[in-house]
Amino acid sequence: MANGSRQAAWEFFGTELKRRREEAGFTQAELGSRVFVSGGYIGQFEQAIRKPQLDVAQRIDGLLQTDGFFERLWRKLIDDHRYAEYFAAVVELERQAISITEFAPLVVPGLLQTPAYARAITRATNPFVSAEYVEDKVNARMERSRILADATRPKYWAVLHESVLRTTVGETVTMAEQLDRIVALAREWAVMVQVLPFSVGACPLPTGTLKLMEFEDAPPTAYTEAVFSGNLLDDPALVKRAQGAYDLIRAAALSPEASLTLIESVAEDRRRCASTT
Template sequence: MSHYLRSHETDTTAGSYDSPRTFYGAELRRLREDAGLSQERLSERVFCSPAYIAHFESCVRLPQEEISKLLDDLFGTGEHLQRLCLLARRSSYPDYFTDAADLETVATHLYDHAPQLVPGLLQTREYARAIYVATAPWMPDDVIEKHVQARLERQQLLRAPEAPKIWAVLHEAVLRTAFGGPEVAAKQLRHIADLARARRIVVQVLPFEAAAQGFMSGMARIMKFAEGPSMVYEEGTHRGNLIDDPALVARYQASYDLIRATALSPMASLEMLESVAEGYERS
């Protein structure tokens, strides 16, 4: 234990780590190597996949509380990793979305499948607010505004120098459901069209008549990284789930590829977006 404390104090004094997240990753790597364990062997000891360990050490993924406790027990480090985990996971997002929001900032590619709602990164303020009002009508206005603002702050990612390449497939139902009324819906569709015309995103629409040929149930996002394996985030009402099993991720990718092949071309999709927006503007 004395060696652990000396190492911990030396690293902190030297200012080698600029955040709890990077400190956690470096500490985990040091502890693992001191124990003579590979990422694969360590993952077996704490009942997770090797990808988890690789993502924690490289700071691609936020640490997990349950795994941090298992690691502390294994290495005999008290609650050291658990405390770092709590600091690293401070977030303005719902707990089920914290990891996904963090991962999108380090992804190189984001592939969205949206069967009901416009993906959060593409939403306007008015549309985002309308979603919260529709799904949680009892929520106070100040709480709604807090959630909406957090969503808009995520969109700074679109203007980042190394923004991920975003490809979104929207079911036609997304276009035809006027959350917030025709004016809000028209503005939302124009916003997506503007992003596509500026070549900041690629968007396709899956029309009603083609939906039976390419099908995925629920919102899903495939995330690719410069380092580490791809992951999938799927979301339902008030819940979300990250998937890193390579075989399952590959199946999601195959389903997404089929949907892209079935959907309208990007140009035809852009024309539909603008046509539906015009319809709302005339109503």
């Protein structure tokens, strides 16, 4: 679904929510308190500024007695077979974010991946799937990354653990080209990248990825990911803790310029290895 038609569909979701809420005689605050979100959130859902999580859509159906209408619509808009169920909502939020910051401890973040790297990582984690499945996943990842090329692109700041640079994904030349891509984006001021070196020792966030997203008219959100699972957090206290962890990581990382120098050095090492094999 194209971004324009998707947004129109979310506006329909909001219009229907408002109509059915008013028919049931609830204010935004009253509905919010009964489905465990604020009245302000209900207003943002109705204006298509923010998208509800699945459990909220289900509770709205139960309270307004809409026979699963909002859950079905949510699944149609959010669910995308190209993404894991726990990640589909994150993709939608990335499109709305004005700022995205993330920490990657093991692999290059999806928004920075080249097609070859995305293909290699998909094949490594799904060794028995068809070529069509792999290409579907790669195309979806490239579609996501287009937000960094848009005129209204979000501010994007990533901290990569040094292991991301040192771990070979795919062919040696694939890694060199991937690292070149990161440097090129940073040199073009499209993104900000830092490296958390091995010399730092223990990491303030020892396991899993962390993504923080800020929005123009909605509260910030944090997303954490582990093995085959992810958590989308919008509780202010949890988001604040996640931001604190990210700030510690960013403070311990190399400066942006020193980070690019390291990435370029590792890329050159990769190219030399590729030329001698």
